[in-house]
Each structure stands twice: as C-alpha cells, then as structure tokens.
Amino acid sequence: MKTRIVFSLIAIALVAGLILVTLGVPPAASNVQAVELSRGKIATPTPLPTAIPGVSALAIQKYAQGSKVITRQKSGFDISAANFRYENEEIKVDVCFQLPSTADWRVWDATLQTKSGNLLLSTIAPRELTETLADGKRRVTTYENGVSWNDIPHDGQPDYLCETLAFFSPTAEIDLRGIDLTQVSLVIQSIGALPREGQECAFYLETVQSRLDAKGLGIKLDCVSQEGGAQVVIARKPENMSQSDAETLVSKESIESFIVQGPWIFPSSSQ
Amino acid sequence: MKIRLLIMPIFVALLLMATIFGSFSGSHKVSAAALCYGDSCHGKNPNTMGCGSTAYYGAPIKSLYRNGVKIGEVHNRYSGSNGCLAQWERTLNLSNNQYAEGSIRWGGINYNSGWQTVSSPWVIGYGATVYTPMYGTNSGIGASLNCGSLSLSGPIYPPNPPPGYVSGTYKTNNCQAN
Incomplete structure (x- = not known):
C-alpha cells in the first residue's frame, strides 16, 4: 500500500514536470523577455544597460579614412559616423x-539632409560584424569581397556592427555631385532587429500579442509558420473595430517591438 | 519503518522540485541545432532547418520604392559555418498589405545557373517577410544575386527563370549582388 502511494507520488511529480515543460512555463526567477533563440523566441530590442561608451568610435576608426569621427548618444547607446x-x-x-x-540589428531608417533637400536610403551595406560564438571565441565577419569570417580569441569587448549607408536623390533636381558634403546631416531615425527566420510566429504571438493585451485592444493574433514565411492573421477583434484599423494597430505594435527610436543626428560640419 | 516514512515524502518533494526546475533550466540550455549544412541545405527552407537563428545580412539591404515612398526591402541572408553555411533571399514589406516575390540566383556573370524562388499566395502586412529556400554549398557563401518586388494588385512571381537572367530596370531597382 505504502509502495503504491510512493509510486503514485513519483508519477504525479513526473507528469506535473512534463506538463509544465510542454507548456513552456518559464522558471519563476527568469526574465520573461530573456533571449531564447533555440526555442524560437526573439531577442527583445531593448538596449542592454551595458552599452560601453567608446566601442562604436573605436570600431569605426578603420573606416574613417582620416575624417573626424562623430559620435552621438540616444536611447542609451552610441552610434558613430x-x-x-x-x-x-x-x-x-x-x-x-x-x-x-x-538579435539581428541594423540601421532601420535614415535620411541625409542637404541644403537642396533630403536624400533617401538606397542601400544599407554591412561592412563588419563581430559576434561571440558558443565556444567563447569572437567571430569577425567582413563583407568587402563577399562574406568572409575569422574566428579569434575573445578580447572581452562588446560586439558591434559597422554599415555603409548609401543615399540617392529622389528627384533629378538635386545634383549629388554639387552637394557640399561639409554641410550635410545624417539623421538615423531608428535601428531595428527584425525577427529571424523561424522566429516570426513567436514574435507575433508573444511579443506583439502581449503589447496588444497590455493596451486592452481586444485583438487576438494567430500565426502559422510555413515554408517561405509566416502567415499572421487577426483571429479576433472588437466588433466596432474595422479590419483596417486592427491591422494598423498590429503594425504599429510590431514596429515598436523591433525598433529603437533615435534620432541620432550627425552634422558633417562636426568633422 | 518510521525513518522510511519520513524520508519518502522528502524524496518525493525533492524529486518534484528537481523534475520541474531541472527541466526548465535544462530546456534553456538547448542549443539551436542546425538540421543541415552546406550542400545538404540546398533547396530547403531556412526556418524549418533551424538556419534562421544564426542568420545575418550578407549583402547590402536594397530599398524598394514606389512613387518616391519606400515600400520594402530586398535582403541577402546567410548562416555561416557556425550554423548552416547557406544563403537565401528575403523580401520585406514596409507598406500596407502587399503580395511579395523574391529570388536568389547564382552561377556565371549573369547569375543564371540556378535559382530559388518564393511568391506569397497571400498579402503580407507591414514588417512581414517572405524568403526563398536556401542556396547552399560546402564551399562557402558564394556569389549570388538577390531580387524581390512587392505588388498591391495580386500574386507576383520572379521573372526570367535560368538560363534566362535579369537585366535592365528590374535588375537596377530590385536586385542586389552579395
């Protein structure tokens, strides 16, 4: 009889553990926004409080070509240009x-202000990326002639990204060759990290849904991960809310979930 | 007997805690396992093969404009040797609901030896993406041409299957080599 009771208790414990693990309930002490890439959750775009001043300025030295480096701080961290x-x-x-x-960060939006008008982003080209690998080494990836990387011992410095922003004129009236490059301003409106491939549904069903719930909007999302992408649909919305309005709200919350707003403003005259 | 009766509940309680908390901490240590590498990724999808978790931008992000308004982007994506050693194209929608297409092409000066494509049968919302199956080789992340476009009016498809190749306005406005 006692043996039966003991075995029953063990079985209950095992089943309870299995159920909780299956449901993916986080441990009480964990941060609910913790980065958990292996389980499809995405990294929160909130800047970490460990931003170290000077990393961006140091990283850009090799691309400065003798020009002065301009560094601006906003939303808790630096960008150098x-x-x-x-x-x-x-x-x-x-x-x-x-x-x-x-997460997969990049400059999200930027313009170049000139006396003749604003120039638009043409391309955002990666130049150099550092990442800390699972084995503790540091991978330095460059993109000058295709993608190539070099794994080196980690020096303890934070990882960084360098990009080249290219701008074009939206109208024929602005002659780029005539622009005085000592009198322009780079305005980076935001940086962002889109959910990586395979993490889209976790992003919408967890991050975006929690933001919608927190605002009491009455919108419920559904998402199916398929080959080639994820299909996100509004499964439920208030009757008095149009589909278009619901989609706009979802878009707004998703954007705000993966970008960090600036602006970081770099007048070239500072050079 | 009394000792056994005392020990058993403690044992069960410890087992319960170990089962619950041990499982949790264990699940947080599961690494993202790529299910393919190089050649074996070719033609497979980056999301289902676990390649997205190690992916980055591999070439300039190409902005797509319509009437002077940015409506999307074309991305070359790659997962390096610590992941899948493969690349693919991704098209991002930055406007209201649109249909999207994309392709990654490789081989020769015209990138017309082979391709992988994607075309959304449904509209995708702002910030949503579609991506092609992977182009993977054991020799590394090779040269590729990545193209994409967006449409308000209906499903669209990548033009000019190999051995045809893209050129002209479409190549200028919608494609980016890595």
Whole structure:
C-alpha cells in the first residue's frame, strides 16, 4: 500500500514536470523577455544597460579614412559616423554601433539632409560584424569581397556592427555631385532587429500579442509558420473595430517591438 | 519503518522540485541545432532547418520604392559555418498589405545557373517577410544575386527563370549582388 502511494507520488511529480515543460512555463526567477533563440523566441530590442561608451568610435576608426569621427548618444547607446563621400553616383557614410543584444540589428531608417533637400536610403551595406560564438571565441565577419569570417580569441569587448549607408536623390533636381558634403546631416531615425527566420510566429504571438493585451485592444493574433514565411492573421477583434484599423494597430505594435527610436543626428560640419 | 516514512515524502518533494526546475533550466540550455549544412541545405527552407537563428545580412539591404515612398526591402541572408553555411533571399514589406516575390540566383556573370524562388499566395502586412529556400554549398557563401518586388494588385512571381537572367530596370531597382 505504502509502495503504491510512493509510486503514485513519483508519477504525479513526473507528469506535473512534463506538463509544465510542454507548456513552456518559464522558471519563476527568469526574465520573461530573456533571449531564447533555440526555442524560437526573439531577442527583445531593448538596449542592454551595458552599452560601453567608446566601442562604436573605436570600431569605426578603420573606416574613417582620416575624417573626424562623430559620435552621438540616444536611447542609451552610441552610434558613430564618419567618412561622408560621393561614390558611384551616391553619397555614402559609414556608421558603427555596439550591438544591444544578439538579435539581428541594423540601421532601420535614415535620411541625409542637404541644403537642396533630403536624400533617401538606397542601400544599407554591412561592412563588419563581430559576434561571440558558443565556444567563447569572437567571430569577425567582413563583407568587402563577399562574406568572409575569422574566428579569434575573445578580447572581452562588446560586439558591434559597422554599415555603409548609401543615399540617392529622389528627384533629378538635386545634383549629388554639387552637394557640399561639409554641410550635410545624417539623421538615423531608428535601428531595428527584425525577427529571424523561424522566429516570426513567436514574435507575433508573444511579443506583439502581449503589447496588444497590455493596451486592452481586444485583438487576438494567430500565426502559422510555413515554408517561405509566416502567415499572421487577426483571429479576433472588437466588433466596432474595422479590419483596417486592427491591422494598423498590429503594425504599429510590431514596429515598436523591433525598433529603437533615435534620432541620432550627425552634422558633417562636426568633422 | 518510521525513518522510511519520513524520508519518502522528502524524496518525493525533492524529486518534484528537481523534475520541474531541472527541466526548465535544462530546456534553456538547448542549443539551436542546425538540421543541415552546406550542400545538404540546398533547396530547403531556412526556418524549418533551424538556419534562421544564426542568420545575418550578407549583402547590402536594397530599398524598394514606389512613387518616391519606400515600400520594402530586398535582403541577402546567410548562416555561416557556425550554423548552416547557406544563403537565401528575403523580401520585406514596409507598406500596407502587399503580395511579395523574391529570388536568389547564382552561377556565371549573369547569375543564371540556378535559382530559388518564393511568391506569397497571400498579402503580407507591414514588417512581414517572405524568403526563398536556401542556396547552399560546402564551399562557402558564394556569389549570388538577390531580387524581390512587392505588388498591391495580386500574386507576383520572379521573372526570367535560368538560363534566362535579369537585366535592365528590374535588375537596377530590385536586385542586389552579395
């Protein structure tokens, strides 16, 4: 009889543990926004409080080409810019910033203000990326002639990303060659980290849904991960809310979930 | 007997705690396992093969504009040797509901030896993406041309299957080599 009771208790314990693990309930002490890439959760775009001043300025030195480095701080961390130049019928500038997390960060939106008008982003080209590998080494990836990487011992410095932003004129009225590059301003409105492939549904069903719930909007999302992407649908919304309005709200919350707003403003005259 | 009766509940309680908390901490240590590498990734999807978790941008992000308004982007994505050693194209929608297409092409100066494509049968919302199956080789992340476009009016498809190749306005406005 006693043996039966003991075995029953053990069985209950095992089943309870299995159920909780299956449901994916986090341990009480864990941060609910913890990065858990292996389980499909995405990294929160919130900058970590460990941003170290000077990393971006140090990283951009090799791309500055003798020009002065301009560093601006906003939303808790620095972005450095240097080397405004005219190249291949575009105006380009290099930027570097410390990666706020292991998510897939990049400059999200930027413009180049000139006296003739604003120039638009053409391309955002990765130049150099550092990442800390699972074995503790540091991988330095460069993109000058295709993608190539070099794994080196870690020096303890935070990981960073350098990119080249290229701008074009939206109208024929602005002659790029005539622009005085000592009188322009780079404005980085935001940086962002889209959910990586395979993490989209976790992003919408957890991060975006929790933001919608917190605002009491009455919108419920559904998401199916398929080959080639994820299909996100609004499964439920208030009757008095149009589909279009619901979609706009979902878009707004999703954008705010993966970008960090600036602006970081870099007047080239500071060079 | 009394000792056994005392020990058993303690044992059960410890087992319960170990089962619950041990399982949790264990699940947080599971590493993202890539299910393919190089050649074996070719033609497979990055999301289902676990390649997205190690993915980065491999080439300039190409902005797509319509009437001077940015409506999306074309991405070259790659997972390095610590992941899947493969690459693919991803098209990002930055406007209201649109249909999307994308392709990654490789081989020769015209990138017309082979391709992988994607075309969304449904509209995708702002910030949503579609991506192609992977182009993977054991020799590394090779040269590729990545193209994509977006449409308000209906499903769209990548143009000019190999051995045809993209050129002209479409190549200028919608494609980016890595």
